[in-house]
Amino acid sequence: MPKTEHWHWYVEEFAPSEQHHHAVDEVYYSGRSPFQQIAVLRSPVFGKMLVIDGDTQSAQADERIYHEALAHPALAGARERRRVLILGGGEGATLREVLRCPDVEQCTMVDIDALVVDLSKQFLPEWSAGAFDDPRARVVVGDALEYMGSTTERYGVIISDLTEPLEDSPSHPLFNERVFELIKSRLVDGGIYVLQASTGAAINAALHCKMARTLRRHYSHVASFVTHVPAFDTEWAFLACSDGADLAQLEAATIDRYCARLKGESFFYDGVTHRRLFALPLFLRRMLAAGGDTF
Amino acid sequence: MPKTEHWHWYVEEFAPSEQHHHAVDEVYYSGRSPFQQIAVLRSPVFGKMLVIDGDTQSAQADERIYHEALAHPALAGARERRRVLILGGGEGATLREVLRCPDVEQCTMVDIDALVVDLSKQFLPEWSAGAFDDPRARVVVGDALEYMGSTTERYGVIISDLTEPLEDSPSHPLFNERVFELIKSRLVDGGIYVLQASTGAAINAALHCKMARTLRRHYSHVASFVTHVPAFDTEWAFLACSDGADLAQLEAATIDRYCARLKGESFFYDGVTHRRLFALPLFLRRMLAAGGDTF
C-alpha cells in the first residue's frame, strides 16, 4: 500500500504541549476497571505495554530497569529482609524481583485493582515470571491503607509502587502525615521504605523534590535515586527512606555480595549501577537542597 | 486527571502530508484476515467505524449517505431491478439498501473476505439491519470475478463496492478491459453498472476522472455523481454506467415514485438529493471533459 504502515497510535501526554506517540501493533485489552482505564498494547519498539489512565506503567523492553531499581537497592541495604510488603505493583514484576532474593521468606503484595492483576497474568506473564505461584508470595486484592491498618505485621522493607500524588490523582490524598505514620508503624526499626517518586529530569523534578522534602520530616535518611526508563520517556526518580540505612552510602562490596546471591540474572542493577543511581546530577542535588513546600 | 481524555488514536493518512486523527473510545477488533488488516473501532464523533488497511470503510454516523448514494440512483433509474448483484459490500449495508426496494426479487452479494462479513454481523449489526436474513439475499464468500465468470445469470443492476484501483492496491489489476467486458456480459441489455469511484474534490479528482474516461469506452452513458461523506473526509464520487439510462437526466417524478415505495425511511436520498448528486461543480465538469490517460 502507498500508505504509512502505522495507523493505530497510543499518545502519552506529558504536558498539553508535549506528547509521545507510539504506534500500536496490537491491542490485547482496552477497557475500564472500577478504578481506572486500562489498556494492554504492543508497540514495535517497546513490545507489550501496560497503560493506565493514559500513562505507561511498564513496557516489555525495559520494565526490568524500573523494577530492579525499585526493589534491589532497598533489599541490598536492608538489615532485615525476611518480610517485604509491596503497595500496588499489580503486574507482578516487583514481586518477581523481591522473590529473587533468597533471604525473603514472605512477600505480601496489596493491589486494589484485581483486573490489573488478572490482565497481567493473562497477557504479561513475562512480568511476574511465575512469581504469583511462589509459595512465599501473598497477593491481597484491596486497599493498601486499609491493609496496613488491619495488620500487625512489620516488614523489613516496604516498597510502594503507587502512582505519584499529582494534583487530581487518586494517590493525592494518600500522601499525608497519617499515611506516613501508618507506613512507618509497619516497618521494623531501621527498616526501609522505598517508593517510586515521580520524574527526575531537569525539566520536571519539582514534584519529586516536594516528595523528598515531605519525607525528610519522617526519616533521618531520605535518599533520592534516579534512572532513565525509556518507556517513561524521562529520568525516573525514587526515594529510599530509613532511620537505619543510608542507601546512598552503601558500599560496593555489600551490594556485590547481595547481588551474587540473587536467583537468575539481573539486567540493570549491580554495584556500579548503584553508584550511577545515587550519584545525582548537580542541578538535582541543588534542587533537593533548596527549600520549598511540602505535602 | 490533568490529562487529555483521549490517548488512543486512529490516524488516516490521505497523503504523506495530510492526516486525519480520530480518537478511539473502544477497539472491538483489530487483526488481519488472509486479505487485509481490519479494525472495528468506536470514535466519539463517528460512532462505530470499520477500518481496512488504514482506510475508513464506513462509519455509523454517516454510512447511510454512502450506501444510499451507491444503491438508489441506480435502482431508481433501472428499467429492470428484479435481480441485483453487489461486488464487495461485506458490511451488508449496500445489501440493506437494495432490499428496501420491493421490486428486488433477489440480491446476490459476493465478498472475498468472510472475516469482514462476520465482524460486521457481530459488531456492526446496524449496517445490515437484518438484511443478511432476508430470503431475497444470497451471500457468496468468494472472488467477485470468479463468481461472474462462473454464473450465467444476468442482472438489472450491478453495484461495485470494491476499493478503487490505486497504483498498488489489490483492485488495480481488476480495472481492465477483460473485467469490464465480464461485468457488462452479466448486465441485462440497458442494465446499470454503478461503482464507487474514488474521491471527487477539487484537490483529488484525478483518479475518478481516469476511471470515468476508461468506462466511457464501454458504455454510452457514464455519469459521475458526487457527495460529501464526513467519515471519508472529502467528497466521494461514483460512476453510473449504462447503455440504456442516463441517471443524470432522471426526472424528479420518477425518483419520487421510486422513493415512495422504499421500505423504511431514507436519510439522504430523494429527488432533490439526486439533483445535488448529479449537478457537479464547474471545475469537476471541466476535468471530466478534458482528455487524459485511461486504464
Next chain:
Amino acid sequence: MPKTEHWHWYVEEFAPSEQHHHAVDEVYYSGRSPFQQIAVLRSPVFGKMLVIDGDTQSAQADERIYHEALAHPALAGARERRRVLILGGGEGATLREVLRCPDVEQCTMVDIDALVVDLSKQFLPEWSAGAFDDPRARVVVGDALEYMGSTTERYGVIISDLTEPLEDSPSHPLFNERVFELIKSRLVDGGIYVLQASTGAAINAALHCKMARTLRRHYSHVASFVTHVPAFDTEWAFLACSDGADLAQLEAATIDRYCARLKGESFFYDGVTHRRLFALPLFLRRMLAAGGDTF
C-alpha cells in the same frame, strides 16, 4: 535521511477527538495581532494557507470555491448590485470576486484587523489579485458594526465573511437582534444579506440550523446553501437572506446571463453549480425544517 520528510505540522482541531494534521513546508508568518493569532503557512497539498486562532481561513488550492460561493449567488440574484458591503474578508478574495461583476460601482470592505490585510497583500497576493487597487474598492480598517452604525449608505448586497458565533468566539455577541436590525437597515429594500454560516455536514449542522432559524425572524426568504471546501475538511454552509429574492428559486438562465458578464473565468460557480449549492441533502432539509432554539 531515514526519517520522515515532514516534521513541522499544523493541527486543526474540530473536536477534542477529531484533528486534521497538515504538514507545513514553509512558515511565512506566525504571530499575533491585537485581535487574534495569525499564521501564514504553506502545505504540500493546499499551498499557501491563512490560519487564524487555529482555524483554516482559506487555502490557495480551493479558496475560489469558498469565495465564489460567498459572492456570486447573492450578486446573481440581486436586483441592485451597484453598491456592495463586505463585513470582514481581510484576505481580499471576496472583494476580488465582487469586483469581477461589472455592475458593481463601489465595494466597501470593513475588516477590523489591519495585520490580516497587510499579511494578505504581502504573502497572499493571489487572493486579492489586484482588487485592493481597483478604483471601485474602499477598504476600511475598523469594526464592522461601528461602520454600519456610522454610515447612512445602503447596499444592494451585504456579504458577511465574519467568523461564526461559536460559544466563546468574539463573533458570538454580534449575533443578536440589534445587529440584525442594523444590517437590515443598511440594505436597500429587497436587498440581500449573505453570510458564511458554519459547517453543514450531517455530523455538524446544528449551529447552521440555529443561525437559519434566527434569521428567519428577520427575512421572508432565508435560503441555506452548502458546498464542500476541502481545506475546511467538511461541507460549508451559507445563508442568503432577503425580503425580495429567494436565491433557491433563481432561474438557470438568470445565473448564466450574470455569469457571462463576469470578468475573468470562474473556477466553481455557474448555473449548474448553483443548482448543486441549493439542492440540499434530505437530512439537512429535515434539520432545517425542525424547530429548535435561536440566538
Next chain:
Amino acid sequence: MPKTEHWHWYVEEFAPSEQHHHAVDEVYYSGRSPFQQIAVLRSPVFGKMLVIDGDTQSAQADERIYHEALAHPALAGARERRRVLILGGGEGATLREVLRCPDVEQCTMVDIDALVVDLSKQFLPEWSAGAFDDPRARVVVGDALEYMGSTTERYGVIISDLTEPLEDSPSHPLFNERVFELIKSRLVDGGIYVLQASTGAAINAALHCKMARTLRRHYSHVASFVTHVPAFDTEWAFLACSDGADLAQLEAATIDRYCARLKGESFFYDGVTHRRLFALPLFLRRMLAAGGDTF
C-alpha cells in the same frame, strides 16, 4: 476559544513507530542552508530549540547538560588543554564551555554551515553567551576534515560535535580509518578525542557500541559515558578516546580542582556528576563488552 491552545507542532521521529510532538509557540526561522534544513523554534517546555533535518540539536532548557558533558570531562582529564579544537558545534555552546576553562589559550571551532552560526548568534545568543567574541576563539567556516588536513597544529583536546554516522547521514563517510588517523595526527601525544556518540538507552545503544568498538582499534582508552538529555528524549552517549588518560578512572579530587577554576557556575557537571556519567548501567557494560561489527 473552545479549542486546544496548541496548533503548531514540531514532530521528531525516532523510528517510524515512535514520535515526539512538541507544540511550537514561535518560529524564529525555518529554511534551508546548502547543507541542511534548519529551524529555530520555541516550545513551552523546552524554550528555544535548534532543529536540523528534523532532529533536535539543542534546547534552551537543557543544552547545558549536553554541552557540559561534551566539554568538561575531557578538559578535566587532559594533561594539556591550551589548544582545543571543536569539530562542528555551530551554536557556540561547546565553545562557551571550553572557554570557561582559564587554561585554554586558543579554541578553534570548525563548522561547515555558516547559516547555523549566524542563526545561533541572532536567535540563540544564550548558547554562545559571548564566546564568539572571546579573543581566544577562532571560528572557521569550512569542512572539518579539510581543516585538519590543512593545519599542522596539534591540540590537547579535540571535541567532535558532528552528527552520528547513521546509514544515510552525511556523517557516515566521515567515520572511517582515514578520518580517525587524521584526527589522531592532530592530537598531542596522550591527547583526548571526545565525541558525541549517539543514543545510549537500553533500546537504542547499538550504534554507540559499534562506534566504541571501532575506536578501540585506535586508542588504548575508549570510555563511554552517558547522560539523559530531556530534549533528546533519551540517554545520550559520548566517547572519550585517548592513549594517555582513562576518563573513567579520573579521581574526584582532580575533577573538583578543575571545576573550582572554571569561570561562572556549572549546571550539570562536577565530581559527583562525573561518577554518574561513567558508571554505566549493567546492560550497557554488557553490550559494550560483547563483540560485533565495526565501521
